Amino acid sequence: MADYNTMELMIVTGARELKSGASVAVGTGAPCAAAMLAQKTHAPDLLIIFEAGGIDPQLPEMPISVGDSRTIWKACQATSMTDTMEMFCRGMVDYTFLGGAQIDMYGNLNSTRIGPDHQKPKVRFPGSGGANDFGSFCWNMMVITPQDSKRFAEKNDYITTPGYLEGGDSRDKSGLAKGSGPYRVITNMAVMDFEPKSKRMRIKSVNPGYSEKDVRDNCGFELLAHKKIGETHHPSKKELDVLRGEVDPYRYVIGR
Amino acid sequence: MADYNTMELMIVTGARELKSGASVAVGTGAPCAAAMLAQKTHAPDLLIIFEAGGIDPQLPEMPISVGDSRTIWKACQATSMTDTMEMFCRGMVDYTFLGGAQIDMYGNLNSTRIGPDHQKPKVRFPGSGGANDFGSFCWNMMVITPQDSKRFAEKNDYITTPGYLEGGDSRDKSGLAKGSGPYRVITNMAVMDFEPKSKRMRIKSVNPGYSEKDVRDNCGFELLAHKKIGETHHPSKKELDVLRGEVDPYRYVIGR
């Protein structure tokens, strides 16, 4: 078993969820690394989409922006953001990865602000960008994020991107696309999914080196759990070799 | 004064309405000939648009279809029908010419059917195509048509394309774009416009060789008239030379 860091584990865990023949919309950083890793290992036919318009590029390196010229490098199409967003809406995008300053038990994400006053926030973040769109339309939305009890919040200061809203059937009733929603939350400590009826976050597997108690202690709300909590699989040597050698040789992401 | 036929007069009369720096959406036949003539005489900066996507072509000859390859010959843009229709909607198209099997006193046009049963018509015509769109969105819709009392109908069997609907402010109230509507009706006998308040068709000028009585006898509804009805101007030698020599040398349209 190879030695690896937490970021590498999260990227590998995310990559494994991506199936060949499926499509994934990615941002910069860990999401892009996970998609590239999947494509170079078990999912050669994974379709990678950049929201700004890059379709199926042969990425020569990690892009700095989801709209930079690397995202159309030897691509099948360089189109518009309007066009890719329409592809999301039509139900042609299977997976995405998001992050946020806060996440609640239903997978709702905050990337807009901390503090109660919207016009004069204590801390202003970038806002939705495409995140709300991704979370609204992708069949399976995943989150890759470090875990602590402030970030995993009892109540978000602001819901930028929909998870399962207030749980149960509230997402379906809201008007958002049926059958879409959060799928996995991948942290430095564990992998979570969502209980099908209540739509509450639950522990699926705990990462090597952490305990269920660690996971619960670093979460601001009560986590459900699978009957049998597994251990998150280690990255394989091949996965680490590809990730370090081909996906992120300059350690932009895995060196963080 | 040169000798000319009725079709030549109607084309020249239509052409004279088109101002340089304005835009016109045209179909095949007389409308296209009028636009080409205007561009080659007094309106060099007339922007010609074909609904299927051809923008500002340097037409080498009359197109057979509003989507054929002549409509993009040395054009500024070959775009989509969706795109040109959006241009209509935004209010970027000043003029158009239409025709129809029937026209009523408010300039409403029928190009769909004769007979009362819609599912089994006595005579089926092509339908709207882009005509309803042109009539809905162009600032000034013109009609070039031969005149008789069946075609100039008391009541159309069917309204394919909106004129002023039931007259008065009914068009504005319908939801159609404010300030748009029928502008001129150019026939073999006369030129009509519309009385500003009632929106009823009225005689503006009578063509050489016809009388006001001819015009009224060949109209199925009561025409209003300008206080002083003029005589439609003859085509100039230059207009006829350009029309015959450059616009329609094979007499596809003017030979009818």
Add this chain to the structure above:
Amino acid sequence: MDVIDQGVGRLFTDPDADNARAHFKTKSRALTNKLMSLKDAVAKFVHDGEYLAIGGFGANRTPIAACHEIVRQKKKNMAFAGHTSTHDFQVLAAGKVFDKLDIAYIVGLEARGLSPNARKYMQTGEVEVCEWTNYCLSARLKAAAMGVSFVPIRNVMGTDTFKFSGAIIIECPFTGQKYAAMPALWPDISVIHVHEADMYGNCRIRDITVSDLDLAKASKHLIITCERLIPNEEIRREPVLTDIPFFCVDAVCEVPYGAYPGVMAYEYFSDEEHIMEWMTVEKDPEAFKEFLDKNIYNVESHFDYIRLHGGMEKMLALRDKELMTTANSNKG
């Protein structure tokens, strides 16, 4: 939502956006070889009773070879999008392929006149019709491409075109202005003819695109016929030129001269003599039956059809006409 007024026309397809998403969830995103013969593509993807749409504009970049194949395979009871369909309509009406029809423009061939047979078919009462305009049908495809069940546009209001449509008049929630809501149109199967495609279905169109970019996205299944296959490397060399991406496409058929006797921009002009032959022979039902046997039912492929009408010599002459040159005509 308040419905101000509603047309009496029946919708031939389901405008529900979630039902459409459920289909698109199952559509492959893999870069796989989709090459097949046109015969196989039509047999596999065009089914009796389904909703059919045809790309291009009447007799311009229209997949006429595919229309012939659909008639030859005797597909029936289809619903059809008559979206400025001219010669394609004439061919499909000859085979009585459809009996439900969304109409923008039918039975005519623009400056060429009207098709006697298509008109006759439309006057039998056998075809259930719903009226629209060119922009209505474009907008219905745009709504489908956008993954929504409707878009608001500003035409048809106050006319019989609205009354016999399936549109609904609503009010803008911001301004109170009236709009005609156009229901999304997701065709079951469409065919689009393009200049170049790779074996995965990435397509380039060197022409006006009419409504085809939205049609490609809206269609549940899509057959591409192309003038020329090109390698995927050529697509990737210049990705801004890709008009239709591979994941919209189910079958790729290389059919040179696939728009004949219509126009293909920069490739060949229309064969006006042969189109006039269609218009003329249609006036005599018996002669037209023979004509259809000779030109469609008893030929194997589009190449046979072209051979009947002058073969490659004719194709080169039509290229001359398209390019306004005399290069080929002078060859001797």
Add this chain to the structure above:
Amino acid sequence: MDVIDQGVGRLFTDPDADNARAHFKTKSRALTNKLMSLKDAVAKFVHDGEYLAIGGFGANRTPIAACHEIVRQKKKNMAFAGHTSTHDFQVLAAGKVFDKLDIAYIVGLEARGLSPNARKYMQTGEVEVCEWTNYCLSARLKAAAMGVSFVPIRNVMGTDTFKFSGAIIIECPFTGQKYAAMPALWPDISVIHVHEADMYGNCRIRDITVSDLDLAKASKHLIITCERLIPNEEIRREPVLTDIPFFCVDAVCEVPYGAYPGVMAYEYFSDEEHIMEWMTVEKDPEAFKEFLDKNIYNVESHFDYIRLHGGMEKMLALRDKELMTTANSNKG
């Protein structure tokens, strides 16, 4: 129309389609020479208090030269479309050009981190905000391009992004499904950077077009900056390549390297060192003031700015980086 729910955000522009049409009625359709200096174009078309939008995507094909000129001419109190705006936002925030803001993505520079100064400006309370998403703003421009006052889309429902937006929840008249109605956005003035344009404003973009094709149509006034002027004959040689037609455009400015220090696809990569310099110097308000004097207020033009950061040698190195070659770097 029944309003199911409504966001609290204020609309900074009028969504009325007839009012927009009244403007577009007056816009010239003539093929006239629109060449002018960027300085003159900004002076003529960018006015205090109006609504500004910027093309491209953050630091990709973004008209940074124009953003500098707008700051240099001290335009104020504008409303701005923060539509994945990154380095452009950073520049405009440095000049406090706007005090009303439609937000999709602001203050960040994607993988590069956050702009300390832009963030600080947004935390003062001086800027009135209205929240949207990337697709919301694209859809608002699409509605404007379509000449309608709204389009329905299916995002934001159930979130605070909706609550602090200016959207309205409605129901589909066909299916009863809920939709978020997006009000049309007609910017008073926009700037788009393109690869090639002719003197009339016909433009080619060899890159993703982001929302720029709709932005060009939606904008009441439009300034084009281009890498290269090309003759109108070249535009007419291949009309399928025209992305923006001349009648959308009010001014054409030839500004080579006009997206520097951002990326221009196939031309030059971003100058990451210089962008990092921005991010770093912003932390110290005094130093940032000097930096702005040096780089914007006290320079005459974009060429002067480029000279300050390595001139043509740097441009060639950035072309090498963009093309992943070493052709220029090895020259000497």
